[in-house]
Amino acid sequence: MSETSRIEYKRELNDKVELEKEVVAFLNYKExxxxxxxxxxxxKTVGVSDIDETMLTIKNRIKDNILPSAMGLFDVVEERRDGLEIIRVIVASGSEKPYYHKKYGMTPRGCFIRIGTAAEQMTQSxxxxxxxxxxxxxxxKIRSNRQDLTFEQLKIYYEGKGLPLNSKFASNLGLQxxxxxxxxxxxxxxxxxxxxVKVAKYKGLNRIHLIENNEYGYCSIVKATKQVLDKIDLENRTRSRITSKDRIDTRMxxxxxxxxxxINAIVHNDYTREVPPKFELFDDRIxxxxxxxxxxxLNEEEFFMGYSAPRNQELMRIYKDLELVEHLGSGVPRILETYSKECFVFTENFIRMVFPNAWNLNEEDKSNKQVTQQVTQQVTQQVTQQVTNEVIALVLLMNQEQKREELQNLLALKDRENFRRSYLQPAIKEGFIEMTIPDKPNSRMQKYRLTTKGREYQELLRKERGNK
Structure with a gap:
């Protein structure tokens, strides 16, 4: 594999290798x-002779020489290739761009961005x-309304991992x-x-009959996370089926x-909205x-490919320390090993994951295809409830790049303003449709096409209609 816009190779780490420059370039790069x-x-794989010492040096140089802090935005992991030990430094796109080399400041000498296979200096503009x-x-950056905080629970979790916190832990962990x-x-x-953080349980398929409403919180969010995981694991019961040859155990x-x-929902939740993540159990799904x-x-395609742009880098860093997350960008690919992309619903203000109860599937066949079909119907129904019939009609008929006049004619609409207001603009706002010339919205050459999200939604709608 050769170098790409997202991959850089280094034979070894020494004083001549500009590690900070390469990391800064990836922090400032969108992916x-x-x-x-x-x-x-x-x-060609040549290996690293002293893995532990090199990994420690990499971590220290990134931590000490890059601003704003990159803690929580990078991971240093050991891998094997061609029978040799190598090191992979995973760098996420940061939210506080521009990042820069501390020695040179926020100047072209200190700011870089990935262009092609190289880290290039950024212009002052x-x-x-x-x-x-x-x-x-x-x-x-948000000051806590309380300053009389204690962290005994957090200290216990760190000590449990052999990482006792010193007197400067609040500053080192980004708590200040x-x-x-x-x-x-x-x-x-x-x-x-x-x-x-609430874990609600309902009887049936909707939110009418609430039978449990458990609250976990008012304590360290790490403790709350473990309580939520324990509760859901308790609810994730196993059903056994005895066949002539085997005993088959199936978890929900x-x-x-x-x-x-x-963990993804908790770590990447937007707490600036003062809305915590929510977990809801139904008879047929979670x-x-x-x-x-x-x-x-990030767009949806990059999200599913495992590109990482942590919303809360401080939380990510702590959860990595406590081994609650493996490494950057690993969560979504792990989910997709079992469940399909249709399990994810994206809106402007929320991300929802919907996983079906495997017990509701046909005992004869619990293949991934059936899981996908069931989730497709559930998710499509939820998304459709939030989308107008006009937008649905427009998404369903699109199959190529088309002009406004063509789309309007296909819908048999005479009123141009009504088409724009009720069909086109809402579809663009939902992220289903995009302009082919976004920089010139009024161009006479302007056409419209489905986005990746729009194509997936169109497929869901067609499947739903085919199943009815």
Missing amino acids: GGSIYFGIDKSG MIDSLFSKRTRNSIG TEQGAYNYVGYLMADNNALS WNAIAIREAV EITSAGGLPES
Whole structure:
């Protein structure tokens, strides 16, 4: 495999290797990337002689030499290739661009971005533009309304992993603002807070008959996470079927996928909206909902491919320390090993994951195809409830790049303004349709086409209609 826009090879780490430059370039790149040590420029594996020392040096250089802090945005893992040990540095796209080499500051000498297979200097105008868009309402920058916080629970979890916290742990873990006050991350990690995470259980297929409403929270979010995982694991019962040859045990949901989904929902929830993630159990499914749509730097295709742009890098760092997450970008691919993309519903303000109860499937055939068909119907019905009939009609008829006049004629609509207001604009807002010339919306050459989301939704709608 050769180098790409997301892959950089380094034969070894030494004083001449500009590690910080490569990491900064990936932090500023919309998709992040990976740096491999122990592979030369031709793609030949040569290995790394001292894995532990090299990994420690990489971590320290990234931690000490890059601003804003990249903690929670990178991972250093050991891998084997061609029988040799190599190191992979996984770097996510950051939300506080521009990132820069601390030694040179926020200047072209210190700011880089990935262009093709190289890390290139950014111009001053690019730096200024990115800085003007920098996220300022992240939970790491929001001052906690309480400053009398204690962290005994967090200390116990760290000690349990052999990582005792020193006197500077609040600063090292990103629990404080730049001014030294506890931030919202600290509030979430504190022994006492007002955050409540609900696990609701309903009888039937809707939210009419609530039979349990468990609240986990008012404590460190790490403790709340473990309580939610324990509760859902308890509900994830096993049913056994005896055949002439074997005993077949079937759990309601795949335990690995559900664990990843729960942690993803908690770690990537948009807490600036003051809405915690929600977990709901029905007779035929489990629904996991987190606040906040996709991060600005990710689209759906990149999301499913495992590209990572952590919304809450401080939470990600702590959850990685405590081994609640494996490494950056691993959660969604793990879920997709069992469940299909149709299990995910994206809106502007929320992401919902819907996983069917395997017990409801035909005992004769529990293949992934059946799981997909069931989830398709459930998810389509939920999405359709949020979309107007006009948008549905427009999505269903599109099959290529088409002009406004063509679409309007296909719908037999005479009123141009009505078509724009009721059909076209809502479909674009939902992310189902996009312009072919977005920079010139009024161009006479303008056409419209389905987005990846639109094509998937069209397929869901057609399947739903074919099943009726």
